Amino acid sequence: MMQKVLQVGSSAGVTISKEALKLLNIKVGDFINVDVDHKHGSIVILPVRESRDDAEFSAWTKEFVSQYGPALKALANK
Numbered sequence: 616m617m618q619k620v621l622q623v624g625s626s627a628g629v630t631i632s633k634e635a636l637k638l639l640n641i642k643v644g645d646f647i648n649v650d651v652d653h654k655h656g657s658i659v660i661l662p663v664r665e666s667r668d669d670a671e672f673s674a675w676t677k678e679f680v681s682q683y684g685p686a687l688k689a690l691a692n693k
Contacts, residue, residue, distance in 0.1 A: 631660075 618629045636642065639662050646663040665673070680687075 648661045650659045
């Protein structure tokens, strides 16, 4: 599919079709990695996927903040 490079402020952007977003399970607001493949002269766009370790750490952090957040705020105000 041919796309046009668009001016976005002082940068440039390319739109991604709804079909491609769906195939890659990407939605607006998700993070992606954009790399240049010098050997093939191409741009590679890959979705950033949260690893299991990241998910576990995130869940632990949310639980910690939920449990100890008020105490930490009280300490910060002393």
